[in-house]
Amino acid sequence: MTSGKIIGWLIFIISAGIAGIILGPKAYALVTRTKCSEVRKYSVNSMDVRFNMNREELLSYIGTAAQNWENAVGMDLFEYDPEGELDFNLVFDERQELSSEIGNLEGDLDSKKENLVPQIEEYERLVAVYKKKAADLNSEILFYNNQGGAPEEKFNEIITRQKELESEAQSLNDLASRLNQSTEDYNVEVGKLNSTVKNFNTTLNYKPEQGIYSEGDQRIEIYFTTDKEELVHTLMHEMGHAIGLDHTEGTSDIMFTYTSEITEPSENDLSELKRVCAENVLLDRYKRNIDYLKQMFVENKTTIAS
Numbered sequence: 001m002t003s004g005k006i007i008g009w010l011i012f013i014i015s016a017g018i019a020g021i022i023l024g025p026k027a028y029a030l031v032t033r034t035k036c037s038e039v040r041k042y043s044v045n046s047m048d049v050r051f052n053m054n055r056e057e058l059l060s061y062i063g064t065a066a067q068n069w070e071n072a073v074g075m076d077l078f079e080y081d082p083e084g085e086l087d088f089n090l091v092f093d094e095r096q097e098l099s100s101e102i103g104n105l106e107g108d109l110d111s112k113k114e115n116l117v118p119q120i121e122e123y124e125r126l127v128a129v130y131k132k133k134a135a136d137l138n139s140e141i142l143f144y145n146n147q148g149g150a151p152e153e154k155f156n157e158i159i160t161r162q163k164e165l166e167s168e169a170q171s172l173n174d175l176a177s178r179l180n181q182s183t184e185d186y187n188v189e190v191g192k193l194n195s196t197v198k199n200f201n202t203t204l205n206y207k208p209e210q211g212i213y214s215e216g217d218q219r220i221e222i223y224f225t226t227d228k229e230e231l232v233h234t235l236m237h238e239m240g241h242a243i244g245l246d247h248t249e250g251t252s253d254i255m256f257t258y259t260s261e262i263t264e265p266s267e268n269d270l271s272e273l274k275r276v277c278a279e280n281v282l283l284d285r286y287k288r289n290i291d292y293l294k295q296m297f298v299e300n301k302t303t304i305a306s
């Protein structure tokens with residue numbers, strides 16, 4: 001055993017003894033405490049209005065995310081507390097903007113399409129009626145021509161119907177050009193939507209994780225969401241980091257580096273959770289202190305030797 005280790009163990013044994021004397025019966029619970037026996041108290045800090053979400057909605061998504069982890073491990077891990085140290089923030093970024101833009105364009109296109117389809121159907125119905133009238137008139141004209149001409153009254157009626165059909169044809173042409181213009185506008189918007197989607201995908205390639213957990217200030221930031229499942233997934237992922245979970249390799253894991261719509265912990269997630277839950281907080285803390293002291297000891301020795 002090196003001197004560093006001896007010092008480490010001495011510190012550990014003495015401190016544990018002192019803790020036992022001071023805390024008495026509570027000492028056992030303290031010594032056996034794991035990272036999972038600490039319920040993380042959380043609160044909502046800031047929310048950008050452009051997410052179009054209110055505090056209650058966000059809290060209900062966080063509640064679902066917490067529940068999904070808790071059900072998997074069978075213990076309480078998170079609890080809402082307005083003063084909670086772990087705080088959630090919705091931070092607006094370029095991807096959210098692009099995603100909203102896509103949502104708006106899609107909405108626009110849907111309503112344009114809804115308008116256009118019945119107009120086109122009505123146009124086609126009017127054209128069919130027009131064609132029927134024109135065919136009837138033509139066969140009537142042919143009939144009278146074969147007879148060497150129509151009586152004057154009939155002749156005048158045919159001329160009137162011909163004029164009516166001509167003006168009908170004119171208004172049908174006007175309607176057709178208006179519809180062509182609308183279809184053209186529609187296609188321009190489809191093009192705009194496609195380029196926004198392309199832009200969005202390029203941006204996503206650079207930023208696969210849709211949130212971040214920063215351990216120093218116990219802060220979770222969510223940058224972007226497209227739907228409820230994705231948001232719950234991202235919340236679960238960042239809350240997983242907050243408990244101490246690392247990234248895992250499986251594409252269907254909550255702790256996989258890339259975002260998905262999966263909201264149930266996988267086998268990989270559960271074994272990562274078990275690993276973290278088995279870590280003893282006190283031992284971990286002592287281990288870190290001892291490592292630090294050992295480091296100091298080695299550094300001092302080096303200094304003395306030189």
Ligand SMILES: [Zn+2]
Binds near residue numbers: 209237241247257
């Ligand atoms: Zn992550």
